[in-house]
Amino acid sequence: MYSLILVAIGLALITHAVFRWMEPSALLVIANAAMTFLAVAVHAIAFSETALFVALLRAVVLNTVFFASLVASIAVYRLSPWHPLARFPGPAWAAMSKWWMVHCILIKGGRHLEMQRAHRQYGTWVRLGPNELSVNDPTAIAPIYTQLNRSNFHKGAPAKADTMITVIDRQRHAERRRTWTTALSTKANEIYGIYAKRRLAELLHHIDRSRSKDAPVDIDRWVNLFFVDLAGDIGFSGGFETMKDGHDKDGWMEMLGMGVRFVTAMGQVPWMRDILQLLPQRGPIETFHSFVEAKVRQIREEHKTKSMRVDIMGTLLDESAGAARLSTDEAVADAGLIIVGATDTSVQTVLTALRFLAADPYRLRKLQREVDTVFGTEHDDEIAVNISELLKLPYLNACINESFRILPPGPAGPARVTGPEGAVILGRWIPPHTTIHVPVYTMHRDPANFGPLAELYIPERWLSEAEQTEMITATDDPCLTLSALTPCNRQAFMPFSAGYANCVGRALGLQNVKLTLASIAHRFAMSSERGFDPAMYDASYREYGLWTHDPLRLQLSSR
Numbered sequence: 001m002y003s004l005i006l007v008a009i010g011l012a013l014i015t016h017a018v019f020r021w022m023e024p025s026a027l028l029v030i031a032n033a034a035m036t037f038l039a040v041a042v043h044a045i046a047f048s049e050t051a052l053f054v055a056l057l058r059a060v061v062l063n064t065v066f067f068a069s070l071v072a073s074i075a076v077y078r079l080s081p082w083h084p085l086a087r088f089p090g091p092a093w094a095a096m097s098k099w100w101m102v103h104c105i106l107i108k109g110g111r112h113l114e115m116q117r118a119h120r121q122y123g124t125w126v127r128l129g130p131n132e133l134s135v136n137d138p139t140a141i142a143p144i145y146t147q148l149n150r151s152n153f154h155k156g157a158p159a160k161a162d163t164m165i166t167v168i169d170r171q172r173h174a175e176r177r178r179t180w181t182t183a184l185s186t187k188a189n190e191i192y193g194i195y196a197k198r199r200l201a202e203l204l205h206h207i208d209r210s211r212s213k214d215a216p217v218d219i220d221r222w223v224n225l226f227f228v229d230l231a232g233d234i235g236f237s238g239g240f241e242t243m244k245d246g247h248d249k250d251g252w253m254e255m256l257g258m259g260v261r262f263v264t265a266m267g268q269v270p271w272m273r274d275i276l277q278l279l280p281q282r283g284p285i286e287t288f289h290s291f292v293e294a295k296v297r298q299i300r301e302e303h304k305t306k307s308m309r310v311d312i313m314g315t316l317l318d319e320s321a322g323a324a325r326l327s328t329d330e331a332v333a334d335a336g337l338i339i340v341g342a343t344d345t346s347v348q349t350v351l352t353a354l355r356f357l358a359a360d361p362y363r364l365r366k367l368q369r370e371v372d373t374v375f376g377t378e379h380d381d382e383i384a385v386n387i388s389e390l391l392k393l394p395y396l397n398a399c400i401n402e403s404f405r406i407l408p409p410g411p412a413g414p415a416r417v418t419g420p421e422g423a424v425i426l427g428r429w430i431p432p433h434t435t436i437h438v439p440v441y442t443m444h445r446d447p448a449n450f451g452p453l454a455e456l457y458i459p460e461r462w463l464s465e466a467e468q469t470e471m472i473t474a475t476d477d478p479c480l481t482l483s484a485l486t487p488c489n490r491q492a493f494m495p496f497s498a499g500y501a502n503c504v505g506r507a508l509g510l511q512n513v514k515l516t517l518a519s520i521a522h523r524f525a526m527s528s529e530r531g532f533d534p535a536m537y538d539a540s541y542r543e544y545g546l547w548t549h550d551p552l553r554l555q556l557s558s559r
């Protein structure tokens with residue numbers, strides 16, 4: 001038995017040597033364990049003449065020894081000075097295993113704060129995983145996001161095919177990106193603007209009906225439902241009517257929320273996906289899958305009869321106009337991306353602005369005065385606004401920028417990976433196959449980039465000195481000085497990622513969030529709900545790739 005234990009330890013060390021440069025494939029490790037188990041059991045039965053029970057017990061012991069030795073060997077190596085990333089500082093747990101990050105995400109919901117703490121403690125470069133680095137320096141954005149390929153982070157999602165955001169091959173990415181660019185062109189966005197105005201009139205109508213003199217409005221729920229319906233219009237020319245139903249009766253929003261949470265956690269340990277993929281997928285995932293599959297079939301039929309649809313999926317499938325050929329599975333995967341891309345990122349940005357503006361009469365009035373100049377003085381549900389005029393409003397732009405800055409969607413920063421030759425970033429050698437990213441939340445709140453008041457929501461930091469002086473005089477806060485609002489380092493502002501795989505929906509995203517915030521601010525007078533505790537509300541924020549928080553409720557009245 002002792003010699004067999006030594007063999008198990010030896011096998012564990014060999015297995016570690018084989019998997020050293022990669023996250024192991026879970027299925028391979030399981031297959032390996034199963035075969036060892038079987039071999040030991042067969043050997044014990046055939047040659048040692050022991051009872052079956054004893055033979056199986058031995059196999060269990062030897063497998064346990066094998067796995068314990070494997071884990072110990074991996075942990076010791078990752079913490080050792082021989083590891084290629086040993087010279088980068090960081091929390092020991094992070095260097096030892098990616099499960100530390102999974103724990104920060106799933107259990108604490110506070111990865112953004114852990115990362116911020118780690119950078120404050122260890123400096124610009126932090127080792128955040130066995131093979132992962134975070135660089136809190138805006139000058140690292142260009143080299144990381146132009147030179148390096150996307151990492152397999154997004155592959156945490158159980159899917160039958162790649163979505164646009166998981167394609168790693170640069171040529172295939174470029175092909176698919178070309179069609180997405182057409183689907184989100186300026187011309188297409190003008191049409192999506194018409195869809196948005198129609199849905200906004202509906203949103204304002206529902207909010208108006210749901211408000212009463214005393215009870216606050218659950219603005220969180222309405223903004224969420226609005227963006228789901230709009231994503232259906234823009235993505236597939238309709239299909240969702242959650243505002244009309246008053247709730248998301250199919251549970252898609254919940255599914256997508258859970259999905260993003262799951263992907264963010266599994267993206268840390270992508271090999272786990274192999275195992276989870278084997279589990280049956282039921283409920284809303286299947287409903288969504290069937291819904292999208294039916295839409296894809298319908299659009300393909302329509303293309304045969306040459307009737308053109310103006311929506312993203314219609315363009316992605318329009319091969320006669322040069323679209324890259326998509327399999328049905330790829331189209332279904334992209335459909336999920338349309339919903340994720342066009343909903344939560346925008347919802348959170350609008351809610352962040354509403355949370356701060358409703359608690360700040362001076363800034364709310366300033367925004368309302370500005371939007372009135374393009375909406376006119378009729379404060380009804382109709383949205384008769386010239387969108388290109390609206391997009392130029394400087395204070396609206398400053399409020400939205402500040403929302404993106406203070407609570408950026410994708411706060412950890414999109415992950416990229418060095419190739420087999422490694423890379424040089426900011427003069428430092430980064431070994432091959434190292435995941436690397438810029439910590440967006442940390443960078444956006446770094447006083448080096450946004451001054452000593454970087455943790456506060458101050459839209460004026462994006463405006464001229466004259467505007468800042470006016471605000472400082474009006475608010476009469478001794479902490480607010482011109483120098484406290486500098487610097488405002490635009491190079492360190494990265495809500496839409498950067499480089500070849502940055503957000504292709506940036507213009508549409510900006511159009512949607514500006515239009516939504518402006519329409520609500522134009523239509524309603526608002527304040528925080530009675531008893532609102534800003535510190536408690538802000539502390540309720542959890543980060544799972546996207547944000548979750550306590551519901552935001554506002555006191556609203558007609559203007």
Ligand code: HEM
Binds near residue numbers: 342410
């Ligand atoms: C406020 C709104 C939005 C924000 C903050 C946002 C943010 C982002 C970020 C950070 C990425 C980059 C991920 C990476 O580098 O790996 C991204 C990619 C992407 N976004 Fe957005 N997004 C927004 C709106 C939209 C909209 C409206 C759409 C359209 C449906 C969209 C579609 C996409 C797509 C297709 C990609 C992948 C691009 C590629 O791989 O080339 N996004 N987005």
